[in-house]
Amino acid sequence: MTSTLDEQLHEFLSAQLGSVPKIVDLTRVGVGRSRENWVFDLVDPATGDREPLILRRDPEGGLVDTDRGTEFAVLRALEPSGLPAPQARWLDSEGQWLGKPSLIMRREPGDCDYRVVNGDRPLAERTRLARRFCELLAEVHSVDWRSTGLGAVFEDPGEQAALAELERWDTVLRQDQLEALPEVDLALAWLREHAPASARTVLVHADFKPGNILLQGDRVSALLDWELAHLGDPLEDLGWVVQPLRHREHLIEGAWEREDLVRHYRETTGLDVDETALEWWVVFSTFKTVVMQVSGLRAFLDGRSDEPYRPTGRVLRTLLTAIAERS
Template sequence: MTTSGDLTGADEVGDRLRRFLADQPDARDGEITGLTRAGSGRSRDNWLFDLTVDGAVEPLILRTDPEGGLIDTDRAVEFGVLRGLEKSGLPTPIARWLDADGSALGRPSLIMRRLPGSCDYRVLRDPARPLEERVALARTFCELLAAVHAVDWPALGLGATLPDPGPKAARAELERWAGVLRADQLEPWPEIEYAIAVLGERAPRSAGTVLVHADFKPGNILLLGDQVSALLDWELAHLGDPLEDLGWVTQPLRAGEHTIDGAWAAADLVAHYERTSGNAVDPTALAWWVAFSTFKTAVMQVSGLRAFLEERADEPYRPTRRVLATMLDAVLEGVA
């Protein structure tokens, strides 16, 4: 295994990657080129590179835990989900190798195939794109979400990686994120505590279990023109209630990503989801999941704040007054 190209500032990553791939039977004679840091996301570090084996070039991405971020997730679980989805028909990356404990690559990491395309968090609000094109993209995104929920997760073996919470999915997710708050908070957050109490009193029961992406957004979708080439970032994926994803994409804090003023509102998204999936959406249960999604967003900010204060992250994410006010409004509307 040899490396080439400009690895200035990436020598340690390159050395670790070279040694790791030398131990993989299908990569040990390969050459790494073009190793480049793609930037640190809010939860993962990404390094792009090409691996050439016997003249064949495979574009890859090393996805590794940063020192700090908004959320802590398990690379082994993400790897298992991606492996399970290879035959799902969804546009997901092929997972190639895993360093679950970080013993080889320094931090828990996975390597997956890099897919073509670009992502834009605000593509639906891009004034350079014609309105009809943006509305068509919004419908496509909604249809992709319905396709995620339609995945036959038992047949794909995802039950071996992800536990099924059954009808108590809402309670399970509320307890999960309340636990994140307890672990990461450095000061009292009475507004968030109030949200936990109210949401706990009204947690709905799920009618069925589906694969939940849990961070569905344009920023996790690659596009080639107006065609979806990949759905990325499965680190939060789990089994649960389909309304969890629907609540996430219709919550007011993400309106700038999922709606188009005057042309594609949250109600349009829900109606198209119902037509595409063939499943009716319970408005009362959806209101709870919208409220939960704003709560989850606030907790993520608390985690980001702790990481910043502990010098594990560069940006001081914290719940703003807007986030807290929106969360409380959504909670009150969700239980009205």
């Protein structure tokens, strides 16, 4: 008989702790586009103290395949950095105990709102939050990735960061593509021809957005979802943030425009932003979004996902428009 997740979790934590744990309130939260997320509390039998935890398990399929072992290593490396990243607790990298590759990390307090920057809060408060998010991105890029040991987790692509990421996502596209996408082929040709050299290597989050940030009031309590993190060009994250498809997540019309965000990033980091290189990363980010949707559709048709993601006409038009405006 197949054991339940509750039974598997008890067995796994018993092996880690050397004693039988008390697990309460195990509940799946959200649907998610990548991982299965299960929240629970681990209770100390001697004191009754509760440790809030979250189990992240690989789904059968989703928008993109990532590795729990790598995510675990990133979180462990970031513990002394001062970034509000969750504390990683335990890893079942092969799914030997929990049925699927999984990690358990501390569950941080706070709420997540994808649209908080253009939500119901007063304009002044939303603008302050948008500025804080920009500062948080700058903090990610200022992490000393060498001293934290991230150089042992990831390869430094050096000046070739743009081409390295382009080839990475082109590989994903070719693995999952189901039909001809001439718009995407055109984008790839343009991106290869115009790929910029990277001026510096930083830790890249690669999915930076309010939807991956927990807030307690107006305070950031956690930056989540490090599964796509890698070493690369800081303009990759900046391009992801200011791309047209994410406009309403990060920008406020008339109050916090792209120029405001880029200027504040410059002032916060003390680094120059090559506008031509940034334009390339904007196009790349739109291309990456298309590839994620291609992978989502493949997972749905293979019966590994309940979400029939696919590249929409709006997304493909945005990609072509991005190229046309920069040619």
